[in-house]
Amino acid sequence: MKWFDEEVRDGENSIIIYPNLQTFRQIYTKYVKDQLAKEDENNSKRNEPSLPRIMLIATFYETTDSVKHHLSAAGLQNIQSLINNGSLVIVDAFSSYYPNVDGMKKLVASLSDRARKEGRVGVTAIVDMGFFFLFGGDGRATELINYEASLAPTTEGGNVKGFSCYHGGNYSTLKNDQKKELAQRQKKVFEVTESTTTS
Numbered sequence: 001m002k003w004f005d006e007e008v009r010d011g012e013n014s015i016i017i018y019p020n021l022q023t024f025r026q027i028y029t030k031y032v033k034d035q036l037a038k039e040d041e042n043n044s045k046r047n048e049p050s051l052p053r054i055m056l057i058a059t060f061y062e063t064t065d066s067v068k069h070h071l072s073a074a075g076l077q078n079i080q081s082l083i084n085n086g087s088l089v090i091v092d093a094f095s096s097y098y099p100n101v102d103g104m105k106k107l108v109a110s111l112s113d114r115a116r117k118e119g120r121v122g123v124t125a126i127v128d129m130g131f132f133f134l135f136g137g138d139g140r141a142t143e144l145i146n147y148e149a150s151l152a153p154t155t156e157g158g159n160v161k162g163f164s165c166y167h168g169g170n171y172s173t174l175k176n177d178q179k180k181e182l183a184q185r186q187k188k189v190f191e192v193t194e195s196t197t198t199s
Contacts, residue, residue, distance in 0.1 A: 007188060010121075010161055011155040011156060011158030011160065012153065012162070012187075013151045013152065013162035013164065014153075014162065014163055014186055014189065015163075015164050015183070015186045016164070017189065018168060019168045019192065019193060020194075021167075024128070024167070027126070027165075028057050028070075028071075028126050032057070033071070035052070035053060035124065036076070036082070036087070051086075051120050053120055053124055054086065054088075054114070054120060055123075056123060056125040056126065057091075058093040058104060058125070058128060059090065059091075060093040060128035061167070064091065067090050071088075086114065089111065093129075093130065101143065105151075108123065108160055111123045111125075112159055115159055116159065122158075122161065124163070125163065126165060129164050129166050132144035141178050148164065153186050153187040153188075154187075
């Protein structure tokens with residue numbers, strides 16, 4: 001999953017298409033664990049503890065408790081203390097989009113401000129987009145494309161790495177022109193297979 005670090009930089013938004021929930025879990029558990037371990041290593045090299053990057057996981061197809069359980073099962077220590085100190089934020093994507101679809105953007109913006117104030121490197125937002133497929137129909141697809149269009153592919157000087165995550169089953173319901181439009185909006189689209197999560 002080198003693309004998480006190497007191909008998507010701070011200030012960039014991208015799209016991940018994942019085949020199933022198990023693969024999505026592998027993506028967020030591996031990334032969060034690796035990122036926090038790397039920051040611990042950097043802190044010990046500098047000999048001065050600093051707060052890590054804020055990790056936001058917005059889940060749609062599982063509960064927030066389930067996300068905590070899977071992070072813990074992957075070997076992440078002190079999950080509650082990471083939540084308490086603001087390094088890890090786990091939210092239900094539905095309640096972040098409903099009733100105001102811009103609620104997620106506001107949450108990410110407030111985390112970005114907090115990261116700056118606290119001297120953190122930035123924010124990584126891993127957001128499941130299942131909400132937009134909840135009721136089906138083209139109306140939601142249009143709303144989804146408008147939403148993605150409102151996220152700039154690159155924000156100069158931004159401190160947020162954004163990953164809009166789509167279940168493959170949902171993504172396949174979009175028409176080809178809608179998929180093209182999404183790709184044009186976000187530039188970087190990563191289609192994850194079960195084998196890519198292990199690399």
